Amino acid sequence: AQSVTQLDSHVSVSEGTPVLLRCNYSSSYSPSLFWYVQHPNKGLQLLLKYTSAATLVKGINGFEAEFKKSETSFHLTKPSAHMSDAAEYFCVVSDFYSGNTGKLIFGQGTTLQVKP
Amino acid sequence: SQTIHQWPATLVQPVGSPLSLECTVEGTSNPNLYWYRQAAGRGLQLLFYSVGIGQISSEVPQNLSASRPQDRQFILSSKKLLLSDSGFYLCAWKGNGYTFGSGTRLTVV
Numbered sequence: 001a002q003s004v005t006q007l008d009s010h011v012s013v014s015e016g017t018p019v020l021l022r023c024n025y026s027s028s029y030s031p032s033l034f035w036y037v038q039h040p041n042k043g044l045q046l047l048l049k050y051t052s053a054a055t056l057v058k059g060i061n062g063f064e065a066e067f068k069k070s071e072t073s074f075h076l077t078k079p080s081a082h083m084s085d086a087a088e089y090f091c092v093v094s095d096f097y098s099g100n101t102g103k104l105i106f107g108q109g110t111t112l113q114v115k116p
Numbered sequence: 117s118q119t120i121h122q123w124p125a126t127l128v129q130p131v132g133s134p135l136s137l138e139c140t141v142e143g144t145s146n147p148n149l150y151w152y153r154q155a156a157g158r159g160l161q162l163l164f165y166s167v168g169i170g171q172i173s174s175e176v177p178q179n180l181s182a183s184r185p186q187d188r189q190f191i192l193s194s195k196k197l198l199l200s201d202s203g204f205y206l207c208a209w210k211g212n213g214y215t216f217g218s219g220t221r222l223t224v225v
Contacts, residue, residue: 044216106160
């Protein structure tokens with residue numbers, strides 16, 4: 001079965017410093033991996049996705065993630081944090097074992113705090 | 117363009133009352149539809165998914181049910197709410213990617 005583990009439940013950075021949100025996955029086959037962001041009381045917004053093309057994926061708002069098969073990781077990074085980046089972030093894997101159902105498996109989430 | 121509508125945005129309901137949350141999709145046909153729930157301090161958990169009209173699959177045993185009366189309509193229901201049903205409910209559909217509704221924050225009191 002596929003699974004996703006977000007290694008930090010809470011990350012705090014200062015504005016202008018780099019962001020690293022860590023994610024490890026478990027999958028027997030090449031997965032599709034996603035990062036979503038959820039601002040308070042809002043729905044989920046897709047930041048970026050990996051679907052077996054380039055291993056370095058660039059997303060919106062300056063975020064990027066690198067798929068490392070050898071480490072089964074898909075960490076999210078950003079060179080310089082903005083106050084508006086404060087939100088909850090979810091690492092997600094698509095379940096290929098379910099055929100056409102396309103179910104998503106979510107990590108527990110990482111809350112990013114950005115200090116002025 | 118494809119859009120997804122989910123309502124209401126917030127809801128406060130007493131224990132034992134019924135629930136009906138509605139989700140509709142526009143601009144697509146025969147979408148895969150999903151209901152997820154996020155309990156306080158936890159990640160999103162898949163509750164139900166549907167690959168077509170009248171086809172509902174439940175992922176976890178619970179106090180809730182789902183129905184898909186029309187191709188682009190997905191409804192989450194309960195006959196009697198429990199305190200543990202409180203949470204943030206998200207509807208989603210799968211096209212080329214996944215699109216999520218804006219969510220419903222349900223508080224059962």
